[in-house]
Amino acid sequence: MTDLWNLSAPWWHFVIRGVAIYVLVTVLMRVSGKRAMGQFTPFDMILLILIGNAVQNGINGGDNSLTGAVIMAGTLIGLNLAVAWGSARWRDFRWLVEGRAVLLAEHGRLDHRMLRRELVSEEDFLNAMRLTGCSDIADVRRATLETNGHITIELERPARQR
The missing domain is CATH 3.30.240.20 (bsu07140 like domains)
Known part of the structure; x- marks a missing residue:
């Protein structure tokens, strides 16, 4: 039962991994183009599932604890909020993250x-x-x-x- 809560690495490893994977996937999605994101086909859904599976170990480093999951989820949500906040306030940041029409x-x-x-x-x-x-x-x-x-x-x- 204690394995459920015990981290296999220091907490900040999970934050660094979460940030690195978030940035990597964001860059990959940005490079894939606007149209790829606007037209969601069954193949795109398959791609998203496979990307999620491919980066899973990069984020959790093999840790299966609930504590690690909470830290990773919190990191990803925090990053998403930070990107939304930055996009709402700075046009250049929004263009970097979202691109231009x-x-x-x-x-x-x-x-x-x-x-x-x-x-x-x-x-x-x-x-x-x-x-x-x-x-x-x-x-x-x-x-x-x-x-x-x-x-x-x-x-x-x-x-x-x-």
Whole structure:
């Protein structure tokens, strides 16, 4: 029963491990691109589960105590709150963590190079247009890939009534 609470390493090892893995996974997700996070497919769910499993030992170092779990969970929640706090207060920090919105189309002209760079298929773009009620690229004033991976479309004129 005492093994349930006894740490296998000093408490600060768990904090350092938690910070290191949090930063690593954040960087990996940031590198994966906005679109990967905005379009959550079954494959993305599998990837998240596998990443969680892959980094588990990196965080806990083989420790299975409840004390270690509480320290790691507290560290991760604290880091998440710190990132949210920093993002809300400093624009440059938010851009570093979340990235910037990207212009995909303007005044009826689609930027194919930007679509490729941001890993957005033309089908995904056309789907976003349809969801906005737009059937013709000429009606698009601006199309922006937001930092959350969603495509926002502003129309030159209101969508036609059906």
